Amino acid sequence: MRRFYQLLQIALIAIPLLAMRQDKPLRVIFFGDSITQAGVSPTGYITKMTEMLKAAGQDSQFELAGAGIGGNKVYDLYLRLEDDVLSKKPDVVFIYVGINDVWHKTSSGTGTDPDKYVKFYEALIKKMKAQNIRIIVCTPTVIGEKNDNSNAQDGDLNEYSKLIRDIAKRNNLELCDLRKYFGDYLVKNNPENKDKGILTSDRVHLTDEGNKFLAERMMEALVKVK
Amino acid sequence: MRRFYQLLQIALIAIPLLAMRQDKPLRVIFFGDSITQAGVSPTGYITKMTEMLKAAGQDSQFELAGAGIGGNKVYDLYLRLEDDVLSKKPDVVFIYVGINDVWHKTSSGTGTDPDKYVKFYEALIKKMKAQNIRIIVCTPTVIGEKNDNSNAQDGDLNEYSKLIRDIAKRNNLELCDLRKYFGDYLVKNNPENKDKGILTSDRVHLTDEGNKFLAERMMEALVKVK
Amino acid sequence: MRRFYQLLQIALIAIPLLAMRQDKPLRVIFFGDSITQAGVSPTGYITKMTEMLKAAGQDSQFELAGAGIGGNKVYDLYLRLEDDVLSKKPDVVFIYVGINDVWHKTSSGTGTDPDKYVKFYEALIKKMKAQNIRIIVCTPTVIGEKNDNSNAQDGDLNEYSKLIRDIAKRNNLELCDLRKYFGDYLVKNNPENKDKGILTSDRVHLTDEGNKFLAERMMEALVKVK
Amino acid sequence: MRRFYQLLQIALIAIPLLAMRQDKPLRVIFFGDSITQAGVSPTGYITKMTEMLKAAGQDSQFELAGAGIGGNKVYDLYLRLEDDVLSKKPDVVFIYVGINDVWHKTSSGTGTDPDKYVKFYEALIKKMKAQNIRIIVCTPTVIGEKNDNSNAQDGDLNEYSKLIRDIAKRNNLELCDLRKYFGDYLVKNNPENKDKGILTSDRVHLTDEGNKFLAERMMEALVKVK
Numbered sequence: 001m002r003r004f005y006q007l008l009q010i011a012l013i014a015i016p017l018l019a020m021r022q023d024k025p026l027r028v029i030f031f032g033d034s035i036t037q038a039g040v041s042p043t044g045y046i047t048k049m050t051e052m053l054k055a056a057g058q059d060s061q062f063e064l065a066g067a068g069i070g071g072n073k074v075y076d077l078y079l080r081l082e083d084d085v086l087s088k089k090p091d092v093v094f095i096y097v098g099i100n101d102v103w104h105k106t107s108s109g110t111g112t113d114p115d116k117y118v119k120f121y122e123a124l125i126k127k128m129k130a131q132n133i134r135i136i137v138c139t140p141t142v143i144g145e146k147n148d149n150s151n152a153q154d155g156d157l158n159e160y161s162k163l164i165r166d167i168a169k170r171n172n173l174e175l176c177d178l179r180k181y182f183g184d185y186l187v188k189n190n191p192e193n194k195d196k197g198i199l200t201s202d203r204v205h206l207t208d209e210g211n212k213f214l215a216e217r218m219m220e221a222l223v224k225v226k
Numbered sequence: 227m228r229r230f231y232q233l234l235q236i237a238l239i240a241i242p243l244l245a246m247r248q249d250k251p252l253r254v255i256f257f258g259d260s261i262t263q264a265g266v267s268p269t270g271y272i273t274k275m276t277e278m279l280k281a282a283g284q285d286s287q288f289e290l291a292g293a294g295i296g297g298n299k300v301y302d303l304y305l306r307l308e309d310d311v312l313s314k315k316p317d318v319v320f321i322y323v324g325i326n327d328v329w330h331k332t333s334s335g336t337g338t339d340p341d342k343y344v345k346f347y348e349a350l351i352k353k354m355k356a357q358n359i360r361i362i363v364c365t366p367t368v369i370g371e372k373n374d375n376s377n378a379q380d381g382d383l384n385e386y387s388k389l390i391r392d393i394a395k396r397n398n399l400e401l402c403d404l405r406k407y408f409g410d411y412l413v414k415n416n417p418e419n420k421d422k423g424i425l426t427s428d429r430v431h432l433t434d435e436g437n438k439f440l441a442e443r444m445m446e447a448l449v450k451v452k
Numbered sequence: 453m454r455r456f457y458q459l460l461q462i463a464l465i466a467i468p469l470l471a472m473r474q475d476k477p478l479r480v481i482f483f484g485d486s487i488t489q490a491g492v493s494p495t496g497y498i499t500k501m502t503e504m505l506k507a508a509g510q511d512s513q514f515e516l517a518g519a520g521i522g523g524n525k526v527y528d529l530y531l532r533l534e535d536d537v538l539s540k541k542p543d544v545v546f547i548y549v550g551i552n553d554v555w556h557k558t559s560s561g562t563g564t565d566p567d568k569y570v571k572f573y574e575a576l577i578k579k580m581k582a583q584n585i586r587i588i589v590c591t592p593t594v595i596g597e598k599n600d601n602s603n604a605q606d607g608d609l610n611e612y613s614k615l616i617r618d619i620a621k622r623n624n625l626e627l628c629d630l631r632k633y634f635g636d637y638l639v640k641n642n643p644e645n646k647d648k649g650i651l652t653s654d655r656v657h658l659t660d661e662g663n664k665f666l667a668e669r670m671m672e673a674l675v676k677v678k
Numbered sequence: 679m680r681r682f683y684q685l686l687q688i689a690l691i692a693i694p695l696l697a698m699r700q701d702k703p704l705r706v707i708f709f710g711d712s713i714t715q716a717g718v719s720p721t722g723y724i725t726k727m728t729e730m731l732k733a734a735g736q737d738s739q740f741e742l743a744g745a746g747i748g749g750n751k752v753y754d755l756y757l758r759l760e761d762d763v764l765s766k767k768p769d770v771v772f773i774y775v776g777i778n779d780v781w782h783k784t785s786s787g788t789g790t791d792p793d794k795y796v797k798f799y800e801a802l803i804k805k806m807k808a809q810n811i812r813i814i815v816c817t818p819t820v821i822g823e824k825n826d827n828s829n830a831q832d833g834d835l836n837e838y839s840k841l842i843r844d845i846a847k848r849n850n851l852e853l854c855d856l857r858k859y860f861g862d863y864l865v866k867n868n869p870e871n872k873d874k875g876i877l878t879s880d881r882v883h884l885t886d887e888g889n890k891f892l893a894e895r896m897m898e899a900l901v902k903v904k
Contacts, residue, residue, distance in 0.1 A: 075301055108558060109557075116301065155835075557788060561782075561788075575757075
């Protein structure tokens, strides 16, 4: 954690960020589902990112906003892209969606086929690119924290993560590979192979530890520490 | 059947159709799923409609085209609306989609939530209206032909049909209420309450009888016999 | 309601019940899911039945017990038949199961195929008959209270109800056709065609009105008023 | 392969098999789903095992029989245990079931909950043990051959495999860990990470190579080479 703040300090000061080259703060929107909706709560990951920026004396340079709605799938983002993102004229958008696309397959029979997932994802990207938005795509985190690929949706989450990595490459976008980060973390920090209680409280939504971990990974992606 | 042709004759001759007021034939696109994809086959419902127009000597006034793709749900139509419909500059479009939105809930876990169904349906309509297309919306036919509401998806199909009827009202559109027509037909013509074999060969896709019945209902909607 | 009590009075007094021909009270077990689990709560349908018997001065003749567990499907009943039913030596058993067999198809992907439903249902019956238990089979009530067959699972619930009616006939068992009773009631008493709030609080579990209605229907079946 | 036959030769000759200590051949039943149903076809894994025994001159010592039915889940095996297995008086039974328990969750909404899977599995075991049958439990093979845990059902298949390994330990049974064997094989032999075409023709059912591989693993388990 200390090392992270040192790196962050360096990154925020030394790197000539877009934010610093302009008069107004860099507007960053997090576009996603219930995890992002909770991200703006007092203990949420977006709130924590704002706090990190304050601690580094950089909060005037950034304006972070959440655009998360519970239960959203990729095409829900598509349907509200104009209203909730484009109209806000953001400089940067994190796209963090996919958990419900997979989960709803068994929880309500209304998940998203992989090919449609990609089509709507790229439709989002096309419209954002047309507005010169810097796009950072995130792989989905977890549905269950077991670290040996034995959570029911692991196969699908791994597959959709590969689809997102391919989308990033194909569209020359930055990738914040949350699924990989969460996986690596859980291999080290979930010795009892529990289903929940480490980074999530209920297999999906984040604990304080989870929000902190997510905030750091998002921040690294934003300021390109890594 | 004879009565139908008499009515059709009258309708095609007596009613001052849009088609007749213009130099070129009325371009009609059927926008849908596998049923519509099969509609252009030699025995398909679109082919039969063309034959009906020929028999009435009106085939030069109409140009019927299929735009059906197997497995399509409402948002698949949305994704290919520009390429497969708008770019063809149709005068009339039949939207006939919903079976897969319901069916895929259990066959692959990727059906469409009712609220999303409506949103994408109305997104289709909005874009077509902007091009002054005459839109005829169709309720979904059947998944199973039992006539006592005991086919597994009957509840959902009835609900999505109500959603479409509401869409029609709200957007002031013509309705071709196929689900009602099929239901009424099966009450009369399926005395053994069979699952398939009357209007469908496999609970969904149409027999010759089914294609004929569908062609007549579509024709009535097109020429406003009823 | 008054008429019901009159009939009940007559039935309990006039008809030479099994209960009356023996020294000990008639032991009745209600075997089912969460609705039955809640049936023994202070406002539950089984509690209400006991109260009805008390009001008629017949409570010493009957001993009603619940054997309901939330989420149970037909094969869950099978797995705990010995422990929860046969070992209690009941005189009468109401089998009231099917909602989860249908519902779990979309809520968790683990519903019950119709043919397996029948097989396990008849396996239950076979074992109970071997112990000379009087069996009363119940059709499943509702998942959603709309009265026009537009609740998502209506098709399946209608189908499984038909399967139970067939089972009753084939095995010469008494039928308590709850689905029909609920349906008829909702046609009359749900003029706004609401999804819930009449007999159920959440589309499935019973309101006080629902418990009362169910108690009366069960009582009629038990004492053969109808 | 040559090494395998050498080991098999040694095993069949040197080890005092149950089969050799009795007058009649050892009766082995393979109890499972469509893969096992196809196992008795001319190119199926059971047929191949019989051929292996012939090649080793041991075919008079063994009598291999298939009891596989397409689409079967664990409780289907339970329902036909008496008729298809116990009544045949086998010495050894391979239980190889689980693919449909997982697969049907999305293909028809009628998969098996993990806890019910275990309950019925152990109910099978209990009844077989009462008849002194030597039981060999198999983990499920694959639904999709990608070797990086990105097939949609991998999470669930891994979980159900763990459940079976636990069942084996808890009940002191031999384990034929097919899922592990297939996984290891595919890491080495599926360099393009294809979905099918190595051990399976359609992601589930076996190619000739798959049947051969399965036959060898089953044979090793039967004669305890490993």
